[in-house]
Amino acid sequence: MEFEAIPGVGEKTAEALSQLDDAERALADGDVAALARAPGLTEGRAAAIARGAIRRRHDDDGDFLATDRAREVYRDVLSLLRERTVTAYAEKRLETFYPTASASRIEEVRAFAEAAVERDPDPAVLDALDGVASLEPAAGIRVRERCLATADAERYAAAKEAFPELSVEVVEDARGLSELARSYATVVALDEAFAGVDVEGDVRVRPDAADHPDEIVPERVLAFFAQNRERIRAAADVHEAAGLDAPCDLDHLRDALSRLDDDGTIVGDEELDRLTNAVDDVDAAVSTAESVANDHLRDAIRERDVTIEGTDFLSLVEQGARVDSLLSRELEDQYADAVATAREHLVESLSLRPEEADVATRVFSDDPSFPVDYDEELLSRLRAELKAGRDRRAVRLKRELAADLSALRDPVGEMVSDALELDVELAVSRFARDFDCSFPTFVADGGAATTDGGARDGDGGARGDGAGGGFAVEAGRSPLLDVPFEAADPVDYAVSGVTLLSGVNSGGKTSTLDLVALVVVLAQMGLPVPADRVELERFSELHYYAKSQGTLDAGAFESTLRDFRELVDGESNRLVLVDELESITEPGASAKIIAGILEALDDQSATAVFVSHLASEIREAAGFDVAVDGIEAVGLADGELVVNRSPVKDHLARSTPELIVEKLAGEDGSGFYDRLLEKF
Numbered sequence: 001m002e003f004e005a006i007p008g009v010g011e012k013t014a015e016a017l018s019q020l021d022d023a024e025r026a027l028a029d030g031d032v033a034a035l036a037r038a039p040g041l042t043e044g045r046a047a048a049i050a051r052g053a054i055r056r057r058h059d060d061d062g063d064f065l066a067t068d069r070a071r072e073v074y075r076d077v078l079s080l081l082r083e084r085t086v087t088a089y090a091e092k093r094l095e096t097f098y099p100t101a102s103a104s105r106i107e108e109v110r111a112f113a114e115a116a117v118e119r120d121p122d123p124a125v126l127d128a129l130d131g132v133a134s135l136e137p138a139a140g141i142r143v144r145e146r147c148l149a150t151a152d153a154e155r156y157a158a159a160k161e162a163f164p165e166l167s168v169e170v171v172e173d174a175r176g177l178s179e180l181a182r183s184y185a186t187v188v189a190l191d192e193a194f195a196g197v198d199v200e201g202d203v204r205v206r207p208d209a210a211d212h213p214d215e216i217v218p219e220r221v222l223a224f225f226a227q228n229r230e231r232i233r234a235a236a237d238v239h240e241a242a243g244l245d246a247p248c249d250l251d252h253l254r255d256a257l258s259r260l261d262d263d264g265t266i267v268g269d270e271e272l273d274r275l276t277n278a279v280d281d282v283d284a285a286v287s288t289a290e291s292v293a294n295d296h297l298r299d300a301i302r303e304r305d306v307t308i309e310g311t312d313f314l315s316l317v318e319q320g321a322r323v324d325s326l327l328s329r330e331l332e333d334q335y336a337d338a339v340a341t342a343r344e345h346l347v348e349s350l351s352l353r354p355e356e357a358d359v360a361t362r363v364f365s366d367d368p369s370f371p372v373d374y375d376e377e378l379l380s381r382l383r384a385e386l387k388a389g390r391d392r393r394a395v396r397l398k399r400e401l402a403a404d405l406s407a408l409r410d411p412v413g414e415m416v417s418d419a420l421e422l423d424v425e426l427a428v429s430r431f432a433r434d435f436d437c438s439f440p441t442f443v444a445d446g447g448a449a450t451t452d453g454g455a456r457d458g459d460g461g462a463r464g465d466g467a468g469g470g471f472a473v474e475a476g477r478s479p480l481l482d483v484p485f486e487a488a489d490p491v492d493y494a495v496s497g498v499t500l501l502s503g504v505n506s507g508g509k510t511s512t513l514d515l516v517a518l519v520v521v522l523a524q525m526g527l528p529v530p531a532d533r534v535e536l537e538r539f540s541e542l543h544y545y546a547k548s549q550g551t552l553d554a555g556a557f558e559s560t561l562r563d564f565r566e567l568v569d570g571e572s573n574r575l576v577l578v579d580e581l582e583s584i585t586e587p588g589a590s591a592k593i594i595a596g597i598l599e600a601l602d603d604q605s606a607t608a609v610f611v612s613h614l615a616s617e618i619r620e621a622a623g624f625d626v627a628v629d630g631i632e633a634v635g636l637a638d639g640e641l642v643v644n645r646s647p648v649k650d651h652l653a654r655s656t657p658e659l660i661v662e663k664l665a666g667e668d669g670s671g672f673y674d675r676l677l678e679k680f
């Protein structure tokens with residue numbers, strides 16, 4: 001694959017990606033964790049690359065989020081989703097979801113999300129997910145007792161790359177092989193030419209070594225499973241808790257894992273344990289057996305009267321003969337008993353098998369001596385035989401388990417990915433459940449976005465009234481409000497074309513823009529939205545301008561006007577949301593500027609909502625009939641305005657000052673406030 005064709009991927013990153021085994025799959029699946037394994041790539045960068053690959057696939061220019069505030073809303077959406085993940089993988093993977101104008105990308109995520117919301121976020125599954133993470137390749141393996149051998153330079157280089165755990169040696173001929181066989185327990189010859197060569201030692205000819213790495217280095221697959229064991233077990237638990245079909249038999253997998261120690265050694269084999277203990281204890285056991293025999297013999301001698309014939313006595317005294325010579329004659333039976341006790345102790349304490357017991361028996365000689373002594377050479381032989389037996393057993397078990405686990409490698413990889421993907425799905429499902437979401441409907445080009453859910457509080461409710469497109473939200477509640485989600489009042493709002501949004505202070509104008517932006521961002525990500533019903537056109541871009549903090553200086557004002565110059569010239573069917581643009585300069589000038597921008601947006605059939613306190617002034621200055629919607633106060637309760645959060649269509653809402661003057665006029669009979677009221 002041509003990695004540099006992916007937007008944002010330069011030569012260096014392409015080189016890093018090419019070092020991955022499965023870069024193409026990872027790019028296709030948005031597997032950020034796998035991409036982040038490329039040298040020098042952070043997870044953030046990996047997510048950006050995955051997004052780039054998706055964009056390329058969908059022919060998407062990636063310009064949907066056109067302003068800082070629009071990007072901020074997207075980041076907030078991502079945070080809400082990320083808070084609902086358990087694994088680090090899912091957190092990163094969510095970053096591959098982004099709002100787009102591409103119908104095929106929206107469809108793709110939509111299909112994923114529709115399946116995701118059906119998932120039950122069962123606490124037992126979430127608990128199990130806690131231990132799941134992407135599998136890591138085995139690290140830090142070095143096998144010293146085995147080597148590869150070849151006479152071919154190319155094969156040598158390839159083997160060095162394929163088997164970093166082993167030494168690779170160059171050999172010219174059978175003699176070279178035989179020398180290697182003296183230094184290594186096993187030599188694996190890679191050249192066919194060595195087949196049939198008769199060399200002493202464990203020499204195997206495996207020209208197919210590269211195709212069977214787990215057979216040549218069983219330590220690799222063992223270390224892989226040992227190092228990833230907890231993640232694999234957790235993924236198996238996830239499958240069980242969630243009732244997913246596992247790609248392998250979980251009992252068999254668990255059994256295989258239980259046969260491994262953390263460092264990849266074999267555990268749980270009685271015979272191997274017996275041999276290991278025997279090797280460890282053989283010296284101590286022989287020396288105890290020796291003491292046991294001597295105690296036995298000493299007691300026997302103590303209890304015996306020994307009659308020495310005169311000639312014996314003389315030869316003892318005159319020739320310095322050792323008293324041992326008497327043993328064979330006088331105490332033969334007692335010696336035999338003592339040695340039998342020693343041998344029995346040795347065989348029993350080391351749990352030796354009959355074939356091993358033979359050498360063990362000979363460690364104590366049949367020739368009587370006192371004190372009873374063991375034969376060092378035979379003890380070494382016993383030790384060597386036990387060690388060889390232990391190593392043979394360990395290698396056999398390793399090979400068997402490695403073969404077993406090797407067959408499980410792919411299914412386990414699939415099982416862990418499925419568990420991690422489930423976490424992504426559950427995050428979407430939890431989001432949809434936590435915020436009472438529904439899937440939005442995209443209206444066909446030229447159609448009008450409407451919801452027919454009826455009016456709220458007696459007003460027009462959510463009803464589009466423009467020529468076509470736009471958006472219509474019914475009972476939308478934003479999780480980004482500064483009140484708990486349960487306390488958010490549902491909002492109905494529909495706009496097509498260019499609209500001013502008026503309303504009382506703190507009525508919820510900014511919150512309405514936030515809700516619309518949030519709903520559109522989610523919808524165009526392919527995700528469900530926090531509303532009962534939403535219809536919208538597929539917008540080309542989202543331009544959302546937040547309220548500026550106070551009047552701008554001349555330079556900043558000029559640059560803002562330049563921004564708007566770009567805004568009114570370009571893609572059609574954009575969504576433009578602007579919050580109190582009038583605050584950038586003095587009210588008179590603001591009204592004229594806003595009116596001009598609205599005219600241009602109207603000409604290019606954009607959908608736009610401009611929040612403004614200058615609705616009347618703008619309307620007067622505009623060369624077309626600008627629609628004005630209003631967030632109305634429906635009364636005062638305990639000095640606080642009671643607000644209908646759903647904007648009323650075609651209604652200039654009365655301002656807060658007007659409402660207060662009206663209230664004072666009602667309370668005061670002087671007529672002063674009545675006259676003030678007439679000015680509004």
Ligand SMILES: Nc1ncnc2c1ncn2[C@@H]1O[C@H](COP(=O)(O)OP(=O)(O)OP(=O)(O)O)[C@@H](O)[C@H]1O
Nearest residue numbers: 482483487488489504505506507508509510511645
């Ligand atoms: N739908 C809603 N449900 C519950 N509370 C809301 C809702 N919308 C807004 N509010 C509350 O009203 C407060 C003010 O909202 P917001 O800032 O959107 O009003 P505004 O009309 O833009 O105000 P201003 O005219 O001062 O800019 C919010 O901080 C929030 O606490």
